[in-house]
Amino acid sequence: MSATSDQAPAVEPNVVELTADELIATEVRDREAKRAREERLLEVRGLSTHFFTPDGVVRAVDDVSFELGYGETLGLVGESGCGKTVTALSVTRLVPDPPGKIVSGQVLFEGTDLLKVSSDAMRRLRGKDIGFIFQDPVTSLNPTLTIGYQIAEPIRQHLGFSQRAARDRVVELLSKVGIPRPKDRLSDYPHQFSGGMRQRVMIAIALSCDPKLLLADEPTTALDVTIQAQILELIQRLSDEFKTAVLLITHDLGIAAGMCDRINVMYAGRIVEAGPVDMMFERPRMPYSWGLLDSLPRLDDVRGANLRTIEGLPPLLINVPDACRFNPRCDYARDICREKEPELTAREDDHLARCWATQPEGWIA
């Protein structure tokens, strides 16, 4: 392709004559560019969301960029308070304002910047093209409305169905998410469901309008392990069936490994490592990711040995110094880590990391 552009100036400037090969090359290039544009469902560029608190500006999400293709599952991994949820909320513009505010960046959803559309247009996208599964199914369902009403709500809202017409669809959704005797349960209230069942209901709500993008914010944190597996399998099965792209937020690396195509590791409001799931687990290129992986219990652990942790806490995100944000907790930190924040740079292929030590000229090979 570079050959084409090199040859172009050689042709006489005002008469553009292209050979057949060149024509085909341009054609192919255009088509590829177009496909690349189309295949990218969500593109977040330089997103920063700050919270303006009495103590100062909290940079909860700081210059975060990532992409998500159609039908792809992207994991957003990190410990509590590192900005995962705020990132997802920013995508749908649900950050509580005040005190929160999206201060810069772009959220391109099928090419349109969601941060620029009217709030009414945004509202029409929510629940229709972008589904959201919340962490806690117990508090996320309205206790005074029936399950049937709550699942029908987005269908009525966005597709203009009447309550009666939406009923069949609701029954279908309920049976799809594995709730037995769905017809009998339409008029039940949330408290008549168990936690796992409620999360299934939440998933049914999120998927009710066949969204293109599903934001799953720790969908299984509030559930016990056996139910977790069922719910995750359900999300995966339904996302395959509906060709839904999933942004899966989790602090559980096991879940991320099983579900995701790509993984972004977040730390202190920034993405510190990003790459395809295999590479992330085989060759993580950031000490924080090592720490996360290392703190998983292993089958070959010595009996009675303590579980490993990452010492310390994530930094307060007020007045963050220009330094690697992980350096106080990092075993490999050197002076440069305390003086300047590293950029998110490529390691091999599309594997990115934000670390001085693992850069090509760094001290960790």
Add this chain to the structure above:
Amino acid sequence: MAADARTLSGADKVVARRSAGVWRDAFGRLRKNRLAMVGLVIVIALFALAVIGPTLAPWQYQVQDQDAIIENGFRPVKPFSDIAVQSGHFLGTDELGRDLFSRLLDGAQISMSVAIVVQLVVLTIGVPMGAFAGWFGGRIDNLLMRITDITYAFPDLLLIILLSIAFRETVFGRAFSGLLLVFVAIGLTSWVTVARLVRGQLLSLKEMEFVEAARAIGVRDRSIVTKHLLPNSVGPVIVAITLGVPGAILAEATLAYIGIGVQAPRASWGSLINEGVRWIRSDTHLVLFPAIAIATALLAFTFLGDGLRDALDPKLKGKQ
């Protein structure tokens, strides 16, 4: 095959057992509260009397039984006296020979319409005020709450008296023998509690996660308030409304006692006391029976309100 049929019918029974939830639970708790149940029965009885009372009454409330009065020497007929039993006025009559029992029944109608109309006025003003203030917060909240404060600070009785006198000669003032005006005036002074209650409810409810979840599926703000938030504050509002009824009945009685409101020959319990107070030394029953009626109604509504508060309190769920 037979086993299959059995399990199926068993499953049906499970389905049939399941109920509509929240309200039934609350009613279950209410039923265990004996005092509240007594209150509920009396309240239902009072409403029933208000509806069917006039057909039940032995006399019409304005009819004068002159024979009985003449026989009694132009004095009120005492209850359960010989003349009373002979002429059929078991609770006696007033000095004009009007049957006290019949007038009490008519008064029940007035008191129960106070209960309903005043609380309707309270709801139509208080709930939107509170909802707007709580949902929008900030300046709108500030403005609406200052209006609420002013209403609260203004002397109730004075406002009601002023309104009643100012509009007495208008069509509005004469509607329902002067009662509508009184009801609305009482309502205008008592919506404050409900407005504050709804505001407080919305302030805390709007931070709940299900509101965010509703936003995330693109529900309009208006629907979030009306469909998601207000139903969640129904419990406390019902309690406030029930506990507000005694106040309204009492306010009407107070007004009737000082001669504002219901116009003769109709009489509310308050105006019966007003008329009877002249005879309080010789014929106490003219004051006593209306007073008992008022006290019973107030206590019944208060017991019911307290019971409802306990029954609808989410913190008590599953206890007792």
